[in-house]
Amino acid sequence: MTEPVAALGRRGWEVLLVLGVSLGQSAVYSVLSIAEKLTRPQPLGQQTTQINTSVTPDRPWLDLSYQLAGIVFPLVPALLALYLLRLSGDRGRIGFDLTRPLRDFGWGFAIAAGIGIPGLGLYLAARAAGLNTTVQPANLAENWWTVPVLIGLAVMNGVLEEVVIVAFWFTRMRQAGWSVAAVLIVGALIRGSYHLYQGFGGFVGNLVMGLVFGWIYHRYGRVAPLVAAHIILDVVAFVGYALLAPYLTWL
Template identity: 65%
Template sequence: MTDLTPDAAPARPRHLAEVAVVLGISLGQSAIYSVLSIIEKLSRGPALNEQTTSINNSVTPDRSWLDLAYQLAGIGFGLMPMLLAVYLLRLSGDRGSIGFDRRRPGFDLGRGFLAAAVIGIPGLVFYVAARELGFNTNVAPANLAAHWWTIPVLAGYAAMNGLLEEVIMLGYLLRRFDQLGLRPWTGIAVSAVIRGGYHLYQGFGGFVGNVIMGLAFGWMYRRWGRVMPLVVAHTILDLVSFIGYALVAPYTDWF
């Protein structure tokens, strides 16, 4: 009788199929929609820097409790692909190899703040330059109606993005790329291009900036051997972006 258990299947085809499914229900899917979004923006008429891309939007701004329920559902379901990736790594005995744990909190926080500073300041300068040169839309990163829960929910979205993107794009994907025989920098480059791809909806500046971020984060991940510092860094970057925008935008036209 033929053994049809998963362990009997060749590892390479199984890993390829697994990667395709994980990306297909998460950030790979986002990259496809992002490509469609930039095509729509380019064919709309106005220059990119005359268009605004709004994220973290209210669904029912006039009904606070229902809007909160929508936002919490968005955060919860947004984490599901990350949990799936962790589960698949655990099944194959690889979870511990990506450094997704709380064993070194001091190291993770320190390196996380360092990575956020290294990426965040040049990233802001690059965004402004890309927008002024017409390569990027105006990004409005926080558009929730003002409620008592607005800031906590924006913090929740920041944490969700950090967990989802770094666990999948670094921890999970680079581990599977290693097992598929890709050279380390090839894997980092592919991951970085996908990262840029799902930010293309912001414009070409968003694409290039996030490819650079992906290359830098990939190098840091390989050097440190832990994904947690990059989760921390990404969360910090989005906290500053989302909450900073929400607090400052009503009082300035700079954005």
């Protein structure tokens, strides 16, 4: 028992445990989801994937409670990762702070535009080729809290993914002796894999996003602009879809 533990090292176990309660777990379920979709009689390109759905649409107060829980609890692994980084003295090195918010959000907008526009084209192409499901990213019942909850979900996604699969992953795996190329590629593969439930377009798009985000973090050592970019991308996808879907049939 002690040899595998020693071989992996404390840093490696930290990564496995954090991934096991967050994005690594999501990756496993996503692989199972795409397997289930591929074994249906209906072709993948004719299927629909709904994200951010109501749980109890007939009871708005209870639905809101479910949605808030769905925002708060997924943030716990990100907080755990930040706590572990703080214990080891690495917390201040990842650039997750509010020391320069305007610059971080400015870079976030630029990164989001550079990723989002080609990403939309890739999604439409993959869907047309039958390699992706039709993704409906906002399916909450209409309530006064619908848009704020969608924004909250976008913030949760941005913080969870970029803190765990970029800042924490890069810090710990580099400390474990991995090369930059290995950290970049494996991190991007994990990011792509937990989006496989959408189809192969979602996998490829997020794989590319992972490589780009990983390179930016390696180059500049600051995760805050990546968190901002991810939040912006998801706000546009979630809120934009909720507002525009009734008028744009190609969505």
